Amino acid sequence: MGAIVENAEKVSSGTVKNSEPVEDADAYASLNLGVWRVLLARETVSRGFGVSLNKWNAAVSGYLLLLRFLQEIYSLDPRMVVLFILLKLWDGMETVLMLYVSGRLLQIIEVGLVEGRPDVDAITHAIAARLISSTFTATTEWMREYISPILESRISRHFDYYLLRANLRLDMPTAADGASKSQTSSYDAWRSFEGLCDVGGQLFGLVSQLVFISQQKSVGIFFMLLAIIRPVLSLALSRTLWMKPHVMYSDNAAYLRLKSLQSMSASRYRGDVIAGNIAGWVTAEYRRAQDTLGNVSSQHVYSQYSMERTPAAGISKEWAGELTTLYWALNAMLRPSKFSMTSIAILQQYSASLNYSLQMVFWDFSKVRKCVADIRILYETANIKNLIVDGDAAYPRPCADTSESKGMDVELQNVSFAYPGEKSKESALRDVSFHIPEGALAVIVGANGSGKSTIIKLLTRMYDADTGVVHVDGLPIAEYRIADLRQAQATLTQDHELYPLTLGENIGLGYAEHVGDEEMIMQAAKDGGAAVLLDKFTDGVKTNLKPVMTAYGYQLDGEKHKALKSVLGKLEKTGEVSGGEKQRLVASRTFMRFRTGKIRLLSVDEPSSALDPTGEFELFERLRETGEGKTMIFVTHRFGHLTKHAGIIICMKEGKVAESHKELMALDGEYASLYNVQAQAFTESEISAKAK
Numbered sequence: 001m002g003a004i005v006e007n008a009e010k011v012s013s014g015t016v017k018n019s020e021p022v023e024d025a026d027a028y029a030s031l032n033l034g035v036w037r038v039l040l041a042r043e044t045v046s047r048g049f050g051v052s053l054n055k056w057n058a059a060v061s062g063y064l065l066l067l068r069f070l071q072e073i074y075s076l077d078p079r080m081v082v083l084f085i086l087l088k089l090w091d092g093m094e095t096v097l098m099l100y101v102s103g104r105l106l107q108i109i110e111v112g113l114v115e116g117r118p119d120v121d122a123i124t125h126a127i128a129a130r131l132i133s134s135t136f137t138a139t140t141e142w143m144r145e146y147i148s149p150i151l152e153s154r155i156s157r158h159f160d161y162y163l164l165r166a167n168l169r170l171d172m173p174t175a176a177d178g179a180s181k182s183q184t185s186s187y188d189a190w191r192s193f194e195g196l197c198d199v200g201g202q203l204f205g206l207v208s209q210l211v212f213i214s215q216q217k218s219v220g221i222f223f224m225l226l227a228i229i230r231p232v233l234s235l236a237l238s239r240t241l242w243m244k245p246h247v248m249y250s251d252n253a254a255y256l257r258l259k260s261l262q263s264m265s266a267s268r269y270r271g272d273v274i275a276g277n278i279a280g281w282v283t284a285e286y287r288r289a290q291d292t293l294g295n296v297s298s299q300h301v302y303s304q305y306s307m308e309r310t311p312a313a314g315i316s317k318e319w320a321g322e323l324t325t326l327y328w329a330l331n332a333m334l335r336p337s338k339f340s341m342t343s344i345a346i347l348q349q350y351s352a353s354l355n356y357s358l359q360m361v362f363w364d365f366s367k368v369r370k371c372v373a374d375i376r377i378l379y380e381t382a383n384i385k386n387l388i389v390d391g392d393a394a395y396p397r398p399c400a401d402t403s404e405s406k407g408m409d410v411e412l413q414n415v416s417f418a419y420p421g422e423k424s425k426e427s428a429l430r431d432v433s434f435h436i437p438e439g440a441l442a443v444i445v446g447a448n449g450s451g452k453s454t455i456i457k458l459l460t461r462m463y464d465a466d467t468g469v470v471h472v473d474g475l476p477i478a479e480y481r482i483a484d485l486r487q488a489q490a491t492l493t494q495d496h497e498l499y500p501l502t503l504g505e506n507i508g509l510g511y512a513e514h515v516g517d518e519e520m521i522m523q524a525a526k527d528g529g530a531a532v533l534l535d536k537f538t539d540g541v542k543t544n545l546k547p548v549m550t551a552y553g554y555q556l557d558g559e560k561h562k563a564l565k566s567v568l569g570k571l572e573k574t575g576e577v578s579g580g581e582k583q584r585l586v587a588s589r590t591f592m593r594f595r596t597g598k599i600r601l602l603s604v605d606e607p608s609s610a611l612d613p614t615g616e617f618e619l620f621e622r623l624r625e626t627g628e629g630k631t632m633i634f635v636t637h638r639f640g641h642l643t644k645h646a647g648i649i650i651c652m653k654e655g656k657v658a659e660s661h662k663e664l665m666a667l668d669g670e671y672a673s674l675y676n677v678q679a680q681a682f683t684e685s686e687i688s689a690k691a692k
Helices: 002-008 049-061 062-075 080-115 120-168 172-176 184-214 221-235 255-262 267-276 280-292 301-306 313-319 325-333 341-366 367-385 450-457 482-487 503-514 517-527 530-536 564-570 579-594 612-626 662-665 670-691
Strands: 028-033 036-041 248-249 410-415 429-436 441-446 469-474 491-493 600-603 631-635 648-653
Touching: 028 062, 028 301, 028 612, 036 184, 036 301, 062 080, 062 367, 062 503, 080 120, 080 184, 080 341, 120 367, 172 325, 184 221, 184 341, 221 313, 221 325, 221 341, 313 325, 341 367, 410 450, 429 450, 429 469, 429 648, 441 450, 441 612, 450 469, 450 491, 450 600, 450 631, 450 662, 482 491, 491 579, 503 517, 503 579, 517 579, 517 612, 530 579, 564 600, 579 612, 600 612, 612 631
Parallel strands: 441 631, 441 648, 491 600, 600 631
Antiparallel strands: 028 036, 036 248, 410 429, 410 469
């Protein structure tokens, strides 16, 4: 371990091995701690008072932010918040009260022992006072424990709502950007409030103790100064990483290998491990990685960073803690008439109490910076700017004749696009140009990764083109208000998910204003092919396939607690649907969206991969019929049937538009072969469907 600690002292800046370069290398230091690599802000690479002053400055600079935060919490429940703060302040007074009562009891007993006639009444009163103090302390502690979970729930739910709104407004590229992701939670709000109350309570308690002890005849200012030397020295000599801005990760290949192999015991891998009979290989590889690590520490970096290279700092702190003992020992030798065992015991109590209180104040103040940082991040989440800039123009444009609209006119001019953060240097789209007039039915075909789905994402402004322009009804798409544009579009893709809500809500949210209209939902379910699925479940549209799990068992023995385990298994159950059933539910949501009467563009992107040819044929037919008067874009591998109705066929290859349908058919190559096979399959399915 000595070598590891020695290595921790070697601070070097620059790009870290096996990691992305840090933008400002002068702003951080790199530390090696066992298997861990730590990037630490240079402004915090110090110890003791320098760090403490930084934290104090952070607290002062965040005064207005703290004021807003506390006012917001106060408004949730003023009486409960005030009571909670008062109980925290009382924590500090408890120590003073117990010091007084304990000291008084010792003095009364000493007088009785010296005179040989104990004052029974005085001792009884002192004991009663101590019992009353203990009872009051226990009562206030109970009140605090009773209030805390209620207040924590109020605060957490309030900021859960705040973060929910903030996160839901983020667009796709902003949400995918790691720098924009919120690094805080609603629990941090409660923890920050409680931490600030702790600081206030500890400060109040320390001041109360100093005032009380300074009033005692047997104690002088010199004794008080000696009593605070140890906690002050502990702060000055301490090495702590906690609360400092830092990034921690491991680039140790053996350690990463070890953790990966360990994760293979999880339930999601069990079937593959058993079927592949690879348990022996996993354990053998784990031992090999374990041997490679050897004695390299995987202990948490906080513990490794705080470890001192020599015992000198610890010895200094322990000697400082003995100064008060030397004080009363020397005084007992030089002025024996003024000291007794009781006064010595009381002095020891005072010393221990001040030592503890000062250390707690320093500890709580070290949390202030973290509290301010968490509060700042919490509020900044709502101010994150989306990368997709909203336009000003209404859609449809006021000058357009909406009564005779036949859909949305779409044109791409020399559009290129690469997904942000992708390691591949190849663009998803490269200089793509095509035009789909309003009311047309277009089919986009091509191999996986050819850029088909990306086109749909640009039309819905999930992303914006890097170069080139996407036009909608003759105007650049970026000039429209995003909400208006999406209100006029319906998308059905393979990426859609089922929500952790009821089946009815999963369909009804296609038209949120009518999410409770069961008649409309059932009609949409019929159109999407999900009506049979709704009848399959006892609760029908009220069925929740993915309920939030709240039932947990603890220390349940398989045989001994069989009945209890059986009850646990029945308390909460999740429903299961097949891939095809999921796609039908999602399709039904799209049909629900048609009922808004505002849809001008339907984009369908491989929504039927889990459906058989007959099911897909029926779905596409209903979409085509419902989409009458709308522009329709179908992205699919199985395109034979659709091409009979398509006015435009766009073939994508490696991010570019390839030849037209007629040109590709004339080549009699892979495209023609695939088309003919799929066209035959759809023709047979259509004949079979009509025969029924």
